[in-house]
Amino acid sequence: MQSVAVLLTVGLVSFFLFRYVGDPVNAMVGQDTPAVEREALRVKLGLNDPAPIQFVRFIANAAHGQFGLSYRTSEPVSRMIWERLPATLELSFCAAMFALLVGVPMGVYTGLYPRHWSSRTLQAISLIGVSLPTFLIGILLILFFSVILRWLPSFGRGETVTIGWWTTNFLRWKGLEALILPSITLGLFQLTLLMRLVRSEMLEVMRTDYIKFARARGLTNRAINFGHALKNTLVPVITVTGLQLGSLIAFALVTETVFAWPGVGQLFIQSVQFSDIPVMAAYLMLIGLFFVIINLIVDLLYFVVDPRLRGQMGVRAGAH
């Protein structure tokens, strides 16, 4: 229920926001189009109806996956988005994997050995990762790996393979190569964030009585560090990862712009320039949908990780 409310709100915001972005008719017609024709176009697009009716129509269509025709290209918006969605999802997925697979181990390491010089170095470097803006990292990476070293491509998806409607980068070497720089750019901030989060959580957990008791029971270091300590850091890590995954997809548009990556973010930027309202509205709804889905998954994961929540659910179910 909550999810539906969130999506409706997102719909309302995107709907009203774009009523004030500009008059799409101006963008669609030429300078010398007579007023009568403009008016006819308005009626055809339903722009003259009262706002609530337009909104209901918008939501009803959106629920069916219909966002109308693009004002810019006259293609169905849903098809434009479907075409570009795989690019964005693959990029976000790689960035998230990069952040998780590198960030969490680094966090564990720096949490276990906070005084070691390498931990201090990582900690210092992570500050740079947190504070540098994404586009700057992207540009620096392009400068170094594409322009100076000429190792990796600086723009586009490289080679892709189409399976059904999904185009993938994963099956061609050139495609994978093209993924590397954008993924690092997009994932670096999340990586440092995760690392710092896991580190502080580990420091906290290692001080607890149950870790001391686990040592007193003579458990191996591996069992203590990865079995007992890491699992107890997971709840906040899952929360943040979930939220960040949403913003990875949302903020992919900066990275996509820097690397000319043909994803939905880039589509959105192009649409803004044309005040292509249907596309922008659809994009916002899509991002809202992703956030809702991810939050749902995060909530479910809590139950998997923390038995105390399961217990409460049991009690509540028993009370009903």
Place this chain on the structure above:
Amino acid sequence: MATGRSVSNNAPLLEVRHLRVEFPTRRGTLLAVDDVSFEIAAGEVLGVVGESGAGKSLTGNAIIGLLEPPGRVAGGEIRLEGRRIDTLPYEEMRKVRGAMMGAIFQDPLTCLNPLYSIGRQLVETIQTHLPLPAGQARKRAIDLLKEVGIPGAEQRFDHYPHQFSGGMRQRVVIALALCAGPKLIVADEPTTALDVSIQAQVIALLKRLCREHGTAVMLVTHDMGVIAETADRVAVMYAGRVAEIGPVREVIKQAKHPYTKGLMGSIPSLGHRADRLTQIDGAMPRLTEIPKGCAFNPRCGQRGLRCLVERPNLMTAGGSLAACWLHDRQGVGGAVAGELADA
């Protein structure tokens, strides 16, 4: 009395000799445990009492090798069954912990990992130390749960710590400490966090189990009632040193050290009514301000000149050992006026 106690071949189970624990701080090194020596025979219960900060928990932590940094063993030696354990590398010591020595800490609510079922935590500990297949480890775990008095042990096996009450959790903790069959348990205030009514049950349980398994216990507490009930011998600690050590009856009935006398006087008893409990004036000195001579001298009613300059070591006093010049042949070396002592 000690029916289940196995008579050892002279060598005590645990031997602590001249143990020193220190904390390096910015303002110099603090000596938190100073020259502590005692031993525990197999199957024996040694109570360790003292005020907060007397060094009793630190001594316990030093024995199980889990002093929290920057604290460290600075001198002396600890032997378990004749084998020196204070110098063992971490991995060797890990194998000793749990298998040879168990530990029970103060707060049962926080000692169990909230994310794992108690069964998993038991089986994990058993399999770390004993080469048992999963099925047998599970059986042993359930038997232990029954032994510590958890009703419906089979069903409770898969329950999580938050589904148990405080007393039940402390029983699980005891089962965890005992599950690999250790010879010694260091119990650090095991009942302080529990309700008074449950304290007695848990202590009785601990006592019974250790007698049945022939496990020795070092029982750290500040509850003289628990000591009188449970221990075979008592060590009284004051300002990082052992003030008196002896059989429990001897120490309670005929305390030799003025500090112990003061402690005993401060326990209310039902037998005879006193309008006021005796109390020891002053407070235990901070580690940075331990006076010269006997650490107890500023609060002692029987101090002499010697107490101000020379530190007494443990000496025979009746059936016990006491660190007090009153029991030396030469005595305290004459009474001192209060003003002199303050100077």
